[in-house]
Amino acid sequence: MARHTRENATVTRARILASAQQLIRHRGLHCVTVDDVARAIGMTRGAVYGHFRSRAELLGALLSCAEADFAARLAPLAQAGAAPEALAQALQAFLHGDELARHVSLIAALLQHKCGEACELCPLRERVLRGVESLRVTFAMLLPSPDLAGLLLAHLWGLLGAHAMHLAPAGLSGSAAALARLYQHHAVLPAARASCRSHATSDPAPMRDTP
Structure with a gap:
């Protein structure tokens, strides 16, 4: 019984x-x-x-569900290593299924929360911020430049948000390979542009009249 x-x-x-x-x-x-x-x-x-x-305890339990879903994605990401395909595999695991998109509304509301006098949400907002930082650190280890981690998180959040609002189709993991290529080559592009500017300013080609 x-x-x-x-x-x-x-x-x-x-x-x-x-x-x-x-x-x-x-x-x-x-x-x-x-x-x-x-x-x-x-x-x-x-x-x-x-x-x-209390309502706060109910919301805290909902946030715990979100944290568990994110933690399940983070575990393999932290062990992915630095192989060239690691970022694509990590993004595919992170975007697989619809579980994360269901938490978007709660997390967005907590991140946008502004404290009042009798605040039940501030502790939950702090938990979200700690989770975001943990996610940023994990992705930073897989990127050619750690500075790109914040940008990648914003990109992922946009995808999850669009999916939650039915503006993006299910199966977001299909975009993982393209997203990985974008961020793996992102660090090369500024260097290439700087090299082009260097050649243009230090050794400009002589101009000549057209015949």
Whole structure:
């Protein structure tokens, strides 16, 4: 009986989290209350509070789900090494499936959060910022220039955001190879342009009249 009760509690908790996640995606974080979450799955507010003591705890559990999904992608990235194909493999693993896109609304709202007097979101925002930095450090190890890591993260975030808003098709991992080529050659281009400018200024070709 005790095992059955624990299983029921786990299923109910998962339903509550799924309801909250879907409502946040459709309405935005600040327009979703515990009452909304409960109503969407036919539960009472008190029943939801039986699993999560506060709205902040519910949001924290949602963020934990996001952190777990990102961590599952980060683990192989950290071991990818410096082989030429490592970046493409890392990006393909990172963009595989639709799991990360479902967290975009929550993470975006937390990143854009501005603190109020009675703030329940600031600790969650700090967790997101730490996660972003961890992701940046991991990608920096795979790039020809660590300075490109922030740009790549912005690029990936744009892809995930477009996918979350149904502006990009499923199967984002198909763009991994092209994205890897773009960033692997990005560091070469400024050097090439600098070389061209050097040749143009230090040893300009003599001009001559056309016949």
